[in-house]
Amino acid sequence: MKPIYSTLMFLSIGLADIPNDLFSQGNDAMITEKYEDALQLYESILELGYDDADLYYNLGNAYYRLHYIGHAIWAYSNAAYLAPRDADIVHNLDVTQARRIDRIDMPEPFFLLQMYRNIKSNLTLREWIILGSLILLCQAGWVFGLQFGWMRGSMSQSILTGLIVLTLGIHGIAVDKYFQEIRTNTGVVIANSVDAYSGPFYGENTVLFRINEGSLADILQSQKDWMEIILIDGKKGWIPSESIRAMK
Amino acid sequence: MRNLGFILALSFSLAQTVQISVDRSRLTEDESITLSIEVTGSQDFARVDMSQVKKDFEIISGPGQQTNIQWINGSMTSTKTLTWTLSPKRGGTLSIPALSGTVDGKSFRGKPIQIYVKNSAESADNSFFIVGEIDRNKAYLGEQITLTYKLYKNANISIEPFQLPEFPGFWVEELYTPQRVQYRNVTIKGVKYQVANLGQVALFPIPSEKHVIPSLKVKVQVEMRKQKRRKDPFFDPFFNSFFTETKTKVLRSKETKIEIQSFPEPRPFDFSGAVGSFKILSQTDRDTAKVNEGFTFTIFMKGTGNLGLFSLPEIKFPEELEAFPPTDEFEKDTFRDDLTGTQSWEYILIPRTAGNLTIPRIQMSYFDPKVGRWQRTQTDPIEIPILPGDTELTHGSGLTKREIELIGQDIRFIHTDHVDFGTPKKGRSNTAIFLYLCSILIFVSPTFISKYTGHRLSTAEGRKIRSALRSGLKELKNGTGDPFETASRAFYIYLKDKLILPSHNLDPASVETCLSNHLDPESLETILTLLKACDAGKYAPGGIEREATILTDMASVMKQTDRGIV
Numbered sequence: 001m002k003p004i005y006s007t008l009m010f011l012s013i014g015l016a017d018i019p020n021d022l023f024s025q026g027n028d029a030m031i032t033e034k035y036e037d038a039l040q041l042y043e044s045i046l047e048l049g050y051d052d053a054d055l056y057y058n059l060g061n062a063y064y065r066l067h068y069i070g071h072a073i074w075a076y077s078n079a080a081y082l083a084p085r086d087a088d089i090v091h092n093l094d095v096t097q098a099r100r101i102d103r104i105d106m107p108e109p110f111f112l113l114q115m116y117r118n119i120k121s122n123l124t125l126r127e128w129i130i131l132g133s134l135i136l137l138c139q140a141g142w143v144f145g146l147q148f149g150w151m152r153g154s155m156s157q158s159i160l161t162g163l164i165v166l167t168l169g170i171h172g173i174a175v176d177k178y179f180q181e182i183r184t185n186t187g188v189v190i191a192n193s194v195d196a197y198s199g200p201f202y203g204e205n206t207v208l209f210r211i212n213e214g215s216l217a218d219i220l221q222s223q224k225d226w227m228e229i230i231l232i233d234g235k236k237g238w239i240p241s242e243s244i245r246a247m248k
Numbered sequence: 249m250r251n252l253g254f255i256l257a258l259s260f261s262l263a264q265t266v267q268i269s270v271d272r273s274r275l276t277e278d279e280s281i282t283l284s285i286e287v288t289g290s291q292d293f294a295r296v297d298m299s300q301v302k303k304d305f306e307i308i309s310g311p312g313q314q315t316n317i318q319w320i321n322g323s324m325t326s327t328k329t330l331t332w333t334l335s336p337k338r339g340g341t342l343s344i345p346a347l348s349g350t351v352d353g354k355s356f357r358g359k360p361i362q363i364y365v366k367n368s369a370e371s372a373d374n375s376f377f378i379v380g381e382i383d384r385n386k387a388y389l390g391e392q393i394t395l396t397y398k399l400y401k402n403a404n405i406s407i408e409p410f411q412l413p414e415f416p417g418f419w420v421e422e423l424y425t426p427q428r429v430q431y432r433n434v435t436i437k438g439v440k441y442q443v444a445n446l447g448q449v450a451l452f453p454i455p456s457e458k459h460v461i462p463s464l465k466v467k468v469q470v471e472m473r474k475q476k477r478r479k480d481p482f483f484d485p486f487f488n489s490f491f492t493e494t495k496t497k498v499l500r501s502k503e504t505k506i507e508i509q510s511f512p513e514p515r516p517f518d519f520s521g522a523v524g525s526f527k528i529l530s531q532t533d534r535d536t537a538k539v540n541e542g543f544t545f546t547i548f549m550k551g552t553g554n555l556g557l558f559s560l561p562e563i564k565f566p567e568e569l570e571a572f573p574p575t576d577e578f579e580k581d582t583f584r585d586d587l588t589g590t591q592s593w594e595y596i597l598i599p600r601t602a603g604n605l606t607i608p609r610i611q612m613s614y615f616d617p618k619v620g621r622w623q624r625t626q627t628d629p630i631e632i633p634i635l636p637g638d639t640e641l642t643h644g645s646g647l648t649k650r651e652i653e654l655i656g657q658d659i660r661f662i663h664t665d666h667v668d669f670g671t672p673k674k675g676r677s678n679t680a681i682f683l684y685l686c687s688i689l690i691f692v693s694p695t696f697i698s699k700y701t702g703h704r705l706s707t708a709e710g711r712k713i714r715s716a717l718r719s720g721l722k723e724l725k726n727g728t729g730d731p732f733e734t735a736s737r738a739f740y741i742y743l744k745d746k747l748i749l750p751s752h753n754l755d756p757a758s759v760e761t762c763l764s765n766h767l768d769p770e771s772l773e774t775i776l777t778l779l780k781a782c783d784a785g786k787y788a789p790g791g792i793e794r795e796a797t798i799l800t801d802m803a804s805v806m807k808q809t810d811r812g813i814v
Contacts, residue, residue, distance in 0.1 A: 019669040020669065024664075054663040055667065055669075058663060061661070061662050067608065067609060099566075130679055130683070133679075136684065136687040137686055137687045140686070144690050144693065147694045191518065192518075192608065192609075193561045224514075240514060240517040242514075242516070242517065
């Protein structure tokens with residue numbers, strides 16, 4: 001009986017250690033400048049189904065060193081999604097984005113909208129939900145206290161009002177973020193000089209525009225080996241699927 | 249008459265006459281006719297639109313120009329003649345349509361001429377023919393087809409100068425053009441032939457409606473003995489050998505259709521039409537460069553295939569670089585049948601800022617028809633450190649402090665901390681769910697608590713009722729002045745809170761009406777007597793003996809009442 005237990009334990013430890021082993025091997029490869037090896041190791045962790053901001057960050061560095069700007073932006077964007085307040089990730093994403101070729105301009109949004117977007121992107125969806133649930137818990141406690149007469153006066157009433165507004169606001173942001181994530185399917189162009197056609201095949205279709213590595217585009221639909229994309233400035237076109245990598 | 253089958257004379261002015269004629273009106277398919285337009289008395293040659301003739305005939309040569317000047321009886325006549333050699337495209341009754349043109353600014357129009365063309369029997373003459381040999385019948389767009397025109401002969405013929413036909417639907421690269429026709433001996437089916445290579449071309453199909461290799465037409469002079477010689481007393485058969493007649497014939501190779509195969513889908517996005525087998529390399533002429541100092545960047549493409557038919561994908565140089573349009577060079581490897589060579593593009597790049605520069609990777613997909621698959625070839629990106637230029641070093645000396653110069657911009661180093669990967673893909677947060685459940689529990693808990701304890705918890709009234717006894721007792725304890733006064737006021741305050749009365753200005757009568765529904769008459773009686781005693785004590789002296797106990801009595805009565813009131 002004992003050996004079975006120990007085997008099971010060993011197995012579970014082993015399973016948990018596989019991604020960590022791969023990760024540290026990948027880091028070693030990065031230090032010795034074997035970027036191709038590092039890249040494969042990191043990608044294999046992703047294939048196992050794990051994801052982590054640091055993993056994406058290191059993967060982005062490997063891609064950057066090999067001059068795959070598109071892939072690097074893809075990795076950093078994923079990292080920034082998981083850890084939006086990590087300064088290193090933001091810095092590297094900025095540096096990488098400076099190296100991409102296309103500059104797609106978008107009209108400057110109204111400053112309040114911009115502020116709202118900044119606030120919204122500062123926390124991940126999960127963090128927003130946890131924050132919302134914490135505030136809700138506070139509110140519940142406060143109401144409980146009021147009902148049992150431990151707290152009295154107009155002061156505590158206005159605090160309660162504030163808590164209610166805060167709860168509603170945070171949950172509103174969380175719902176907004178949730179739908180934004182469900183609705184949009186962003187991808188990064190990973191090849192240079194990709195022609196966007198008016199339809200999902202070569203032939204009669206006209207080349208509408210040409211995009212380069214690193215440009216962000218929303219994927220609207222896909223058909224066989226083609227994907228319809230829309231750029232943030234509203235240009236729409238079909239490009240081959242292998243030239244774009246969708247975000248996780 | 250035979251040589252002037254048709255003469256159409258048109259005189260449209262006194263001075264000028266136009267004659268359109270052919271040398272014969274009956275011929276076989278492999279023969280040719282001569283069309284001539286003769287203008288008498290004009291300054292210039294006639295201008296004729298020959299495009300209609302091309303429907304049924306092939307123009308083998310022409311127009312040839314000829315001018316004759318004659319003096320007859322002191323008057324001069326000049327004749328200007330244009331001649332074409334035509335070869336019929338098919339058998340049957342063909343017609344040269346009515347030709348129209350101008351001469352000296354005046355227009356003329358001829359009449360159609362009928363020509364009878366006899367189908368030459370296939371097996372009529374095997375002694376000389378032309379074949380167009382191709383190495384494949386099926387090809388992908390852009391795949392090389394090697395075409396060789398060969399002349400086979402075993403008779404004594406001589407060929408006239410010829411031109412290779414046009415190849416519509418193909419891009420043509422000449423591989424071999426003979427300077428002089430050379431023959432070598434071969435034996436086909438037991439017959440000895442002499443074979444000459446008339447030219448070899450590499451054809452690359454380009455998108456077009458049809459892909460047909462046209463026939464090559466060559467005019468040959470066939471020497472043949474005159475068969476029907478008159479019996480001449482001066483010549484005996486021995487001399488016959490010297491008297492040979494040459495006959496002009498037109499040889500044609502057969503037309504061949506090429507079947508175009510379509511590429512397997514999906515096509516790679518960076519496919520620009522390259523078919524064959526290629527490899528691209530890039531290099532710079534130096535390892536480091538200075539600002540404003542140009543260096544060259546060369547891309548080599550080595551391989552076999554339709555080199556020259558496609559271009560490299562566009563290269564996007566970094567913005568810090570100024571790039572000039574490349575010079576394009578092609579070196580052909582002449583020793584091979586397949587079009588092989590090295591194409592190179594040379595860019596001159598001038599860096600404008602210092603720092604590390606990266607010339608991007610260049611990649612290209614091509615179709616390899618040998619394996620029938622897509623392949624990709626790419627170069628590695630080249631990194632070049634750009635040093636500051638010499639001119640910049642001159643300023644910036646002295647003791648002035650400067651801002652920290654940002655030499656280059658780079659990404660930050662990897663994170664090497666231990667990462668807790670946890671379980672893959674947990675979709676929801678358990679913490680949040682736990683917190684939500686707690687909140688809901690706290691929200692609903694007062695309802696349950698009040699249900700079990702029987703207290704009214706949720707209103708201020710409830711709190712007042714609950715604290716009625718407490719405030720009554722507090723009033724008793726803190727009350728100053730007349731103990732009777734204090735005792736009765738405490739009871740009225742208690743009652744007001746307990747029964748939620750508008751005011752505590754009560755008297756024993758109103759207390760009786762209020763409490764009659766809540767208390768049994770006996771305890772009501774006790775309360776009333778006590779209250780009355782208080783009133784009595786207040787207004788009439790003498791209740792000294794009650795004064796000491798009135799407060800404790802009132803307290804016990806209040807407690808009793810509180811228990812009694814439901």
